[in-house]
Amino acid sequence: MPKEGEPPVKIVTIPRGEETEPGEEWRVLAPGTRWTCLKCGECCRRAYRVNITWVEFRRATEDPEIREKFRVDGVIVDPSTGLSHPFFGIEGGCPYLDPKTNLCTIHPKRFYSCAAWPFLLHTDGKIYYSKECPGFGRGPEVDPRRVLKEILHHRERAGMVTERERVEKCWKWIEERFGLKSKYVTPDEL
Numbered sequence: 001m002p003k004e005g006e007p008p009v010k011i012v013t014i015p016r017g018e019e020t021e022p023g024e025e026w027r028v029l030a031p032g033t034r035w036t037c038l039k040c041g042e043c044c045r046r047a048y049r050v051n052i053t054w055v056e057f058r059r060a061t062e063d064p065e066i067r068e069k070f071r072v073d074g075v076i077v078d079p080s081t082g083l084s085h086p087f088f089g090i091e092g093g094c095p096y097l098d099p100k101t102n103l104c105t106i107h108p109k110r111f112y113s114c115a116a117w118p119f120l121l122h123t124d125g126k127i128y129y130s131k132e133c134p135g136f137g138r139g140p141e142v143d144p145r146r147v148l149k150e151i152l153h154h155r156e157r158a159g160m161v162t163e164r165e166r167v168e169k170c171w172k173w174i175e176e177r178f179g180l181k182s183k184y185v186t187p188d189e190l
């Protein structure tokens with residue numbers, strides 16, 4: 001809740017250039033990287049803001065299951081593009097996290113920021129992973145083709161546009177870096 005005298009919605013302005021480069025926590029995915037989700041729930045408790053698209057915002061306000069605990073802590077505005085999106089903070093525990101099981105209570109309906117984690121499809125066409133997730137170094141080898149398809153699926157669901165060029169770059173990067181003879185597909189074919 002905003003304090004007395006504060007505007008009802010916090011506006012965070014992103015200076016030009018911020019968030020165009022992955023931050024310190026991100027590493028480029030390499031062949032042989034292993035990962036599994038340990039269901040530790042750390043990603044839902046850390047100092048992080050869950051960015052929400054406006055499509056997700058509308059869904060959250062219309063769906064009784066999400067709406068019950070939904071809140072917006074602020075809106076992020078990029079003055080260089082005029083684009084904006086709301087967010088909510090989860091430090092100390094997301095309202096949708098079940099603290100007993102460490103599972104998300106809205107898992108099939110979770111937001112894109114949550115669904116993509118701990119991976120990131122950057123505009124450079126590479127997939128990154130967060131070193132803050134303790135699941136890395138365990139479990140089976142990560143298949144970047146699967147990660148890419150999952151990310152694209154969730155982006156589309158959140159109403160996000162993914163430039164064809166970025167996807168094509170990523171498929172090329174997967175073929176070259178991982179030596180995977182992936183079928184070359186365009187976003188329309190996924």
Ligand code: SF4
Nearest residue numbers: 037038040041043135
């Ligand atoms: S921090 Fe990583 S291992 Fe832990 S619940 Fe989140 S995704 Fe799974």
Ligand code: SF4
Nearest residue numbers: 044094096097104114
């Ligand atoms: S919405 Fe679900 S996945 Fe996202 S931070 Fe909250 S509990 Fe975690």
